[in-house]
Amino acid sequence: MDFQLLFSSIQVLLGLIFLMVVVNLYLVFRLKEIDPFAKWNPSLLNGGGFFAFYIIGMVAATVSTIYYYPELTLIVNPASEHGVEIDRMFNNTMIVTILVVVVTNFVLFYYSFRYRTKPGRKALYYPHNNRLEVIWTVVPAIVLTVLVFDGVGVWHDIMSDPPEDAIQIEVNGKQFSWTYRYAGADQEFGESNVTFINEGKGNELGINLDDKRGYDDLVTRELHLPVGVPVNLNIRTRDVLHSATLAHFRVKMDAVSGITTNFHFVPTITTREWRERTGDPEFNFQMSCQQICGGGHWNMGAKVVVETMEEYQDWLSSQQTFLATYQGTNPDFKPDQNMASESEEGTEKIADAGL
């Protein structure tokens, strides 16, 4: 057990409490004759304090921003096409807001210092000035209008319907892991529903065994994406809310029980290229969960691999189909006996009956 830190922090705490008790005792008994602060001017102290706080704070904020900027995953080095747009907008907004924060805080703290009370000073009676007020209504309104229109455009592009040739991948959340499903050779997902889940028997996604479109589906623990091609994530959950997040790709969408949500994007850099660029041979993209989902929320991750189309195809063909894995755990299962649903209509009926 590492109690060293605890001891040191308790010592610090005790020290502070002791200091405070001394200060308080001194204040209670009002030892004015030895009071070193008696001649301190609270007006100068606090007014000057504000101004000093501004200067020191600005220096600290600037230095730390420069120091940390390269590590800000969410606003540098986007790994997707729409990420570039988001980062551009972020930087524009950043310029505007930094300007506002720096100037308004300066004026606030400088005025506090400059107009601190002094003997003989009288305040200016200045209840309103319509022209000024119009200026600071109209100027923010214009700036915000520009930002809004930019934002609406980008948002609309990101949230538009996925392109028809997008690769469809199903993302399934559960407490506390992600499972992915690829459509397989037939490019179609088999029917699935929570009522078909049979965890002990190798059907954790609830794929309908009567729907043969599901037999060639690939169920995986890793998310593999081909670079430069639109992919559409179909996001689902079988229990509570989750949020499928790919920080590097500026992708995030809640998984909501009862419905399928989606997010489409184009990855622009492979894992290998990223590793070369950052010089980190261990690096992997990761999917995290960012909607509070229970005790394992903080650790609900999955490895994400972006690769070239050939590598992606090789990886797909190396995966076992759902039928193969299912038969691995259920040797008695004979797909031929389960051909009740030749037509899609039949599938839906079965699915409804299951509900």
Add this chain to the structure above:
Amino acid sequence: MAEATITHGGSTFHDEHHAHEHHEHHGNFWTNYVFSTDHKVIAKQFMITGIIMAIIGIGMSTLFRLQLAFPDTKFAILEFFLGKWAPGGTLDPSFYLALVTMHGTFMVFFVLTAGLSGTFSNFLIPLQIGSRDMASGFMNMLSYWFFFVSSVIMVASLFISTGPASSGWTIYPPLSALPQAVSGSGLGMTMWLVSMTLFIASSLMGGINYITTVLNLRTKGMTMDRLPLTIWAFFLTAIIGVLSFPVLFAAALLLMFDRLLGTSFYLSDIFIQGEVLHYSGGSPILFQHLFWFLGHPEVYIVLLPALGISSEIISVNSRKPIFGYKAMIGSMIGIALLSFIVWAHHMFLSGMNPFLGTVFMLFTLVIAVPSAIKAFNYITTLWKGNIRFTPAMLFAIGLVSFFITGGITGIFLGNAALDIPLHDTYFVTAHFHLVMGSASAFGFFAGIYQWFPKFFGRMMSARLGYIHFWFTFISLYCVFFPMHFIGLGGVARHYYSNTGFAFMEGWTDVQIFITYAAIIGFVGQLFFLYNFFVSIFRGKVASLNPWDSNTLEWTTPLHPGHGNWVGEIPTVHRWPYDYSKPGVKEDFLPQHIPAEEVEYEEGFPRPATTPSKAPTTPLKVEDVGMEAAEGKE
């Protein structure tokens, strides 16, 4: 002393009453101090309860900050406070969520809603509008006791064996509906919902009272455009609360049904812990809409009173009229209206139709305009002022700084496209802790320092106030500003530890810095607690109007009894912000001084007064009532 100037019997009685120690009462202890219908006593009850809830709420944050900074270290202090939830000193991941949830619930609802509005709306509305009490003193008392029971239930839920609610203060189902998902969703969640139901009832009774009182019980001459900005803020806050809290009640009730009766309002297609649940056809997104229909206005329920308090304090202590009084009212009304049509900006990525995102983004960014007006008006009020740095003034200026720095990041988060990376990261935590948490807490502190002489007839120590301010101001910036970096680094909120993901791991050093700052800030609050409780009994006796303020509360006796004014309620002759008016002898001109009694500087021509003292605006309900009463006599 100041009391000597008041010779009326009733006032003398009360002064004596307080001069004695509290064990000497006249057989009316229960009605005077416990089940009192006096708004001032109720305000103190809200204040003390709020402070206790704040100590618990902030204490919890200090505990989980230890976990965040030192994920691999064992802390005996955690085991001491949390027992089986931190075996051997290592915090349990589920209980981390419980701590976060209860921290949020305590701070948002019990401290910054009930504690702030309950204290200052109750205390200041009757005193500043010139009324003897609330419209319904009895309902006001009920409001406190509902709040009290609600607090007791919420605190009690900390001690049950399955743990308190742990699905975030937003209690999104299905997590909050299913005890199988997290143990806090068992009895803990039921208690949360029961507690919040009582809380909503309390808040509604309070709100209806505030609205009625402001509309109907203003003294003669106190027209709506002569109200102090504090009252405008409390009034609008109450309206927002009355319109939005019932929706949370509906949301909570339906969630109760889902949990206890097996309905499917929010639940559908769920497989958990090896079994398929029967729920079908519900939508978790419905809950989010209902919740945020309260939840967003709630932000302004928390913030507006603080802004009202700071308007008053900045004007008084700058010795200047508040700049743009009407613009301030207008922007508060604008914020109040807009607050009802921006709720879904919390839900851009919830799976709702993206088109809705566009609409809500438009309204959300519009709300920045009235906010900007307020910030600029505060600053202009300081310009060429004669600023007195009382502790209240320090906190009010600090509030404006937090309001600017924290509010500005709302422009990022309100933009749906930028919200994609930022949603549910520490960037959000930084944003709302600065603009809602810190700013409102500073409003609370500022209000206590400013009106302490009226609450208790004594002064707080200014020096301890300064020490408290600088501790708090610096530590809050040190806690919440670096959170922007962590958030932009990709670290998610609600994470027990950022060691689960390689790209989040590097931020542990910043987490450590934040934790140290948080502990120092927490220790700094001891100065306040000491100052507060000791000054109640031992502070210097206050003068009648210690801040040379214009508003009516300072015309009451030092220890106003039930009914506030001895004899007649003062009549109001002007707006509350005539500070440093040219020609006037003093640098303040109280609202109740008639124009002919104003003392002018030598050689300054006395302005022509209007012959009639009556209010110039059209007749109002209370004027009619008064005239009728006079007619009868």
